[in-house]
Amino acid sequence: MxxxxxxxxxxxxxxxxxxxxxxxxxxxxxxxxxxxxxxxxxxxxxxxxxxxxxxxxxxxxxxxxxxxxxxxxxxxxxxxxxxxxxxxxxxxxxxxxxxxxxxxxxxxxxxxxxxxxxxxxxxxxxxxxxxxxxxxxxxxxxxxxxxxxxxxxxxxxxxxxxxxxxxxKHQGWNLSHYEKIGRRKAQACAIASMAAVLELTETGKVKRARLAWGSVGPTVITSEGVENALIGEQLSLEVLKNAGTMLDKAISPIYDIRAGADYRRMVSKAMLLRLNDYACGTTY
Amino acid sequence: MNDQNFDNKNTSFSYLESRPLHIGASVPRLDAYEKVTGKEKYAADYYGENLVWAGVKRAGVPHAVLRGIDFSSAVKVPGIVRVLTHEDITGSNRQGVIRKDQPVLVNDKARHCGDAIALVLADNKESLKEALDLIVCDFEPLPGVFDSEQGLRNGAALVHEDNADGNRLLKGEIKTGSGSDAYKECDVIVEACFQTQSQEHAYLETEAGWARLLANGKLEIVCSTQTPFRDRMEVAEALGLDPTLVRIIAPYPGGAFGGKDGVTVQTLLGLAALHSGGRPVKMWWNREESFVSGTKRHAALMYYQLGAKADGTLHFLDVRLYFDTGPYDHLGGVVLTLALEHAGGPYRIPNAQLTGWAVYTNNPIGGAFRGFGVTQVTAAVEQVMDMLAQKLGMDPVKLRLKNATKRGDRSCVGKTMVCSNGLVECLETLSKHDLWKQADDWKSSAGPFKRRGVGIAAAMQGSGYGPVVPDYANAKVELTSDGKIRVYCGVVDMGQGNASTNLQIAGSILGQESGQMELVLPDTDRTLPSGSASASRCTYTFGNALIGAAETLKQRILQRAADLFMASGPHEMALIPGSVRHLPTGREVPLFRLVKFFQDSERIAVHHFRAPVAADNIGVSPEIKLHGLPHTLFSFGACLAAVEVDELTGAAEVKRFLAVSDCGKVLNPQIYQQQIHGGIAQGLGYALSEKLEVEKGRILTTGFSTYIIPTASDVPEIDSIAVEIYEPTGPFGLKGVGEIATNGPLPAVANAVADALGIRVFESPLTAERILEAFASNGRQESSI
Incomplete structure (x- = not known):
């Protein structure tokens, strides 16, 4: 007791x-x-x-x-x-x-x-x-x-x-995004996750950006390299792919019962590409 | 203590709104109210005064000689009643259905991590846990067998030294036509190897039970089981008791799916009750223990070659199956045999060479699981069918329709299919459904980073026990002394709803509403032997027996009432709710009044039914026949999965699912749909997420945070259509519905993923990681990103 x-x-x-x-x-x-x-x-x-x-x-x-x-x-x-x-x-x-x-x-x-x-x-x-x-x-x-x-x-x-x-309160972000990759849709521990807040200009250029990844390192991972690669650019697949290359050094994913390290590495970069949906005008 | 009544009570439904029980009506399940309000008493709900808790020390090692057990510290724990080992067992200390090779408590060596080494009896759970932790097993580790193919090689460690066939539990070989030679006559051949995983039953209620030894020497065991009558014999033999002194009482299990097809807690509880000084004993495995010690769907390795003529006529099938049965037979040989029988799917294939091995390993125990070997081979054959369709440039529905068995055709094992067969109707219904007709539109409207595919699969599922083991039931129906109709169910209702259906059958025949009905759940002392709740047989076999018993009682009631009214005969009488009516005059006699004119011996009617078996001799060995081949009654189905794959993560999401099934006539559409929906949900878990991680015999996923079963959000909207082909031998034309739906989801999803991505993942479950890896190594450079 x-x-x-x-x-x-x-x-x-x-x-x-x-x-x-x-x-x-x-x-x-x-x-x-x-x-x-x-x-x-x-x-x-x-x-x-x-x-x-x-x-x-x-x-x-x-x-x-x-x-x-x-x-x-x-x-x-x-x-x-x-x-x-x-x-x-x-x-x-x-x-x-x-x-x-x-x-x-x-x-x-x-x-x-x-x-x-x-x-x-x-x-x-x-x-x-x-x-x-x-x-x-x-x-x-x-x-x-x-x-x-x-x-x-x-x-x-x-x-x-x-x-x-x-x-x-007033942080000025006009794009807020969170993606979680789990083994099912609910009641799932993240295999990898990514939060992103961006300030886009009216023409779709990235003015400011903050991004963070979960489950791909001992704590939450942030990367100035990725953020800097986005700032000043028009959101596009090319830009996002290029920014993803900066992520390799930042993350240190592990193999565990939920997923392998390679998978975590692949999806950490791939999740970035989802931001392109916003460039295409998809509203979230 | 002993005057307490721990029977399965006579459940009456008079407190609910009384409902007519017509065959074919969606009568709400009569067990639903008590279950959802928490009133229903499950095996895990039995306690009682002066209770003893029993628990098991598990081996924790996959393969090791047991040199000794030191429980000297454990017995010193305050509150410990006894510690029991194999030395306390005076019977055979062996359990099993075909080959009795599983010890109740290990006497020579541990063969898997979940083996039971010692049984501890304690006054409370805390002492029990403490004592279990203090027991020290002296093990001499042995090399293990963790892979079924390896287990068959020369020099592999032996799981059972006394087995003449090494690690081979059972080998089955079936050749039809010219067997493998027929490959030469094919225009097209496809070849593939599939690996399917172990699957956990994951029932809500883990293995649980309660037992006591009465002063008269009778051992009463209340347990969560599918097999009360077989349990009685197994417990008696293992413990050296007279089976008539063992009583098994079987409340509704909180889920079973095959995992309670055979002994789990029963013998251990019996042993505990023999040594508890007359105190009642309770055992309730926690989730981890259930994972480690319970049975699993067999992991399978399947090599397939399927050949056809240029017009798509199937001509040749060569299959090699390796089923990992773990350390004990359980029902592994029977599972393999069903896999062999269904290896060619529901198709005409004139030449086949089918070989399979059930192999002993030191992995978790392979056993019965909804689908029972058919699920594995359906996953394989339905994928090679799609591969063949692609190679032939044929529509996958048309290829299946072209080769679908019809009544009177032969299955791939050469068995003449004599039962009703709605496979063609299932496939045609599917092909006319919008999900199939509009598949191209749906696929082309995928959003960014999404690819869509639509996959189909067909299946059949044999029901019953096969040609040797008698598939029988004995129904008993009583007109109670207060004029109610009481149905004694001999077959367990583990959640399928057959208890409720039994009331519907008897109520329909006897003209009674639910308020006039009473139910007794299986109990070896009160209900009659009726076999196991398994093999899609429950309502087919028991229902047929029940029709006979209810008709007998009906005639007796009508005759007695006719005599009483001096009517010209029972044809002038009709049973109406609560009464019998004389139709020409409108006079009525209530049943509670009429029953006073019955002697006790007349109030009960019984009827025996034994399921028909295949008449043809297809030339298989007596051993394979004993294991159940061939069956004679089959249910059929075709299903469709509409799947969206995320290119970025590899995650496959089933957006819609369609199941068209032929399970004969439907007695209760609501219960029918529940079976189909549940089978699909379980099949989707098997297809996409349920992955038992086993490392050198140790399960790493022993809970639901790592063993991923689907949630409500993971199961899509399901369309389910019944193709109701009347089965002449079935009760009111019915066939079994318990298993068929679980076979289609894996191949349908795999075919849909292949349709979406142009690549196939041969190993299940199709996790996002596996899909993305296959996608990345194959088609990424060609994709849009």
């Missing part, structure tokens, strides 16, 4: 974490409970964050949105402000897991689990998200790519929690 604490205020939370420093902290539990059942983890006690109102929902703070760590994916994807400003995140969270997983799982959990396949992560990277870390004496903000250190590893000390993510 394990003790499960469900603090309702931050004060209660800090007290519990001080009393039980070896607790596993979770919100939806969709990752943690799988690991406990598998025997990968055996925490002494559990602390659940889902009842802390401070960590719930999306707050509009002027130029920025704050998404509480315990906000479920299903709540996130219907939030008006997120739909308006962070379309790539909505696209990514909409294909995460399955309806039951999206009802339970949270954005904070997806970040802290730090799986290379985490569906919200490439979207958060291209949107330059910052995470807010809280502890009993205060809080700090750090960029998500500094927070996530490696597969399953984040820069979170004992007594600290991930409180949420900060995202700038």
């Amino acid at each position: 394990r003790q499960v604490s469900l603090p309702r205020t931050l004060g209660e939370l800090w007290a519990v974490l001080q009393r039980q420093p070896h607790s596993a902290v979770y919100a939806g539990g969709t990752d943690l409970f799988v690991k406990i059942r598998d025997g990968q983890l055996n925490p002494e006690s559990l602390v659940c964050l889902e009842r802390l109102t401070e960590l719930q929902g999306v707050q509009d703070n002027g130029d920025e949105l704050f998404i509480g760590a315990a906000t479920t994916h299903s709540k996130l994807i219907v939030a008006e402000s997120v739909r308006e400003h962070l379309r790539v995140l909505v696209k990514a969270a909409s294909v995460l897991g399955s309806p039951p997983i999206r009802h339970m799982g949270t954005i904070g959990g997806n970040i802290v689990t730090a799986s290379p396949a985490g569906d919200t992560l490439p979207a958060l990277y291209v949107l330059s998200a910052e995470v807010e870390i809280r502890h009993c004496e205060g809080s700090k903000r750090i960029p998500i790519n500094e927070f996530i250190i490696g597969p399953g590893t984040v820069d979170l000390a004992k007594g600290e929690i991930l409180a949420g993510v900060w995202l700038r």
Whole structure:
């Protein structure tokens, strides 16, 4: 039997974490409970964050949105402000897991689990998200790519929690794209994924571009080489193919039970070509 | 404890809106309400006071001599009742259907990772787990056999040293006409090698059961099984018991698909109950254990050569099949035999040389799975048919129509097809469907980076046990003392809906609505021996028996009522819901009243039915005959898959699916469609995503996050059309529908992918990775990107 604490205020939370420093902290539990059942983890006690109102929902703070760590994916994807400003995140969270997983799982959990396949992560990277870390004496903000250190590893000390993510509202992207390659259409872990936000001029030239890949390296992969190859160019198959050649150095895919490394390498580049659909006027 | 009633209860449906039970009506399944409201009691739902949990220590190694078992630490765990090994078994300690080669608990060596080594009895699940982890097996590792072709080579490690044929469980050889020599007479020959994978049954309810030993020495086992009457004999023999002291009670399984065709938990539970001091015992495998220890669809390697005359007349077939049966027979020899019988599909092929081997390996156990060997060979033959059509420049439907068997033709094993045969109607219906007629338009309107293809496949599926093993059923119908009609089902309903159909048959004959009906699920003490729930036979065989029993009871009721009313005879009487009516006068007597004029012995009618078998001697060996060849009753089908392949990822998406099937007359269209839809969904999983990863005998995919079964989003809209050809030997003209639909999806999808890309993927499942690799190495440079 394990003790499960469900603090309702931050004060209660800090007290519990001080009393039980070896607790596993979770919100939806969709990752943690799988690991406990598998025997990968055996925490002494559990602390659940889902009842802390401070960590719930999306707050509009002027130029920025704050998404509480315990906000479920299903709540996130219907939030008006997120739909308006962070379309790539909505696209990514909409294909995460399955309806039951999206009802339970949270954005904070997806970040802290730090799986290379985490569906919200490439979207958060291209949107330059910052995470807010809280502890009993205060809080700090750090960029998500500094927070996530490696597969399953984040820069979170004992007594600290991930409180949420900060995202700038008006980023000026007029093309938001997320593609996930899984072994089936739902309830599938990404074999490879790609988030892309672009600002295209009226004539279809790439003014700015941010792209990120999931499941093809220890953490989310970004490539300035690819982005630079796109900037200033008219979107076309040639340009996208050429940009893809810059990806080879950036990614380091592995072979696992879901797919081989070569396949991941091939589709990482191939997914770029999908952006050509936008050049052809396909609306997404 | 013992006065508690753990029987399968008499289920009544009087709380639901009473419905007429006419044959041919879409009567909602009578099991649906209890199942969706969670009221239905499955084998996994049995507990009871003072319960003992039983669990199994698995080998965890694919092949090793068992030198000793150290459970000294395990027995010290608080809450442990007993640890049992093979030394505690006084019977044969062997299980199996044809060759009894599977130990209940290993006594000499482990032959696959899922072998059971020790059985632990505990007061609770936590102690059980702890004790299982503390048991140490002293193994001397042996080289393993992990590939069926390798297993047949000289010098391969032996899975069963006592088997005279080495690793060969069964070899089957069939030659018709001039066999292989006929290749010389062909104008066109196509050749290919196909590899199909192991498939997991993936039922919702993992293997589960409950048992107790009564004071009178009777062993009661409640379990999730397709085979209660065979289980009774197997458990008794393995444990050295009198079979009449073993009672098997079989609630609805939560899915089975062949994976519960034979013993899973039964003998282990029986053994546990013999040593639990009279306490009830429960065993419930978790998903991982179900993967590791349960049976799988046989992985197959299939070499095909198919030859035809220039006009498309099939002339010659040469097939070599290698079926990986894992370490035990289970039903591997029978599966291989069905594969041989169906190797040429539903076509006339006058000259054939068919050879097959079921090979022992140290991989997971190959066993029964919906389709039962037919699924594998249908995947192969329907793809070589398309390859042939392409080579001949013929339309694939026309090539199939040209060679389709009709009633009275011979199948590729030389068996005269005497049953009703709607194959031509299936193919013609398919060819007139919009999905086929408008295929070119649909294909040419693919979006960017998409290519579309349409593929078809035809299939047949033999039903029943073949010429030797008796395929019989005994139905029992009772007029209860309160005037209800109670049907005792001898065949398990594992989800197909046959229990409900049985009520429809009896209700229809006896003029009763669902509210007047009661149901008893299989129980070796209460229902009568009726064979297994398998082989597309359930409603065919049991239904025929049930018609006889219901007609007998009907005559008895009408006669008694006629006597009571002093009518001139039973022809003046009619059964109406709840009553018997005298038609000339309109007078009625309710059944609850009429039954008072019955003695108990008259209230029950029974009837035996044995399925007809093939009369022709086609010259196969007695061993192959015993394994079921040839069959005499077949269902037929043709299907179409409209597939869109993504050039960038290789992912094949089935956009639409059409199935046209001849399963005889349909008794309940809703249940019929559910069987077709389910078979297609399972077949699409086999075609596209279900890939059991096995590395040197170890399964790496032991859960549903890595073993990918389709979700609702992966199954397309399905059009299903029944071509209802009346089968003269069937109940109300019916044939089996349980398996036919699962055979078509893989070849139809593979043919569609080949149509879309111009390349063929010979190994299933057709994952995006495999398709993209084939595409990249073949046609990428020519494509638009």
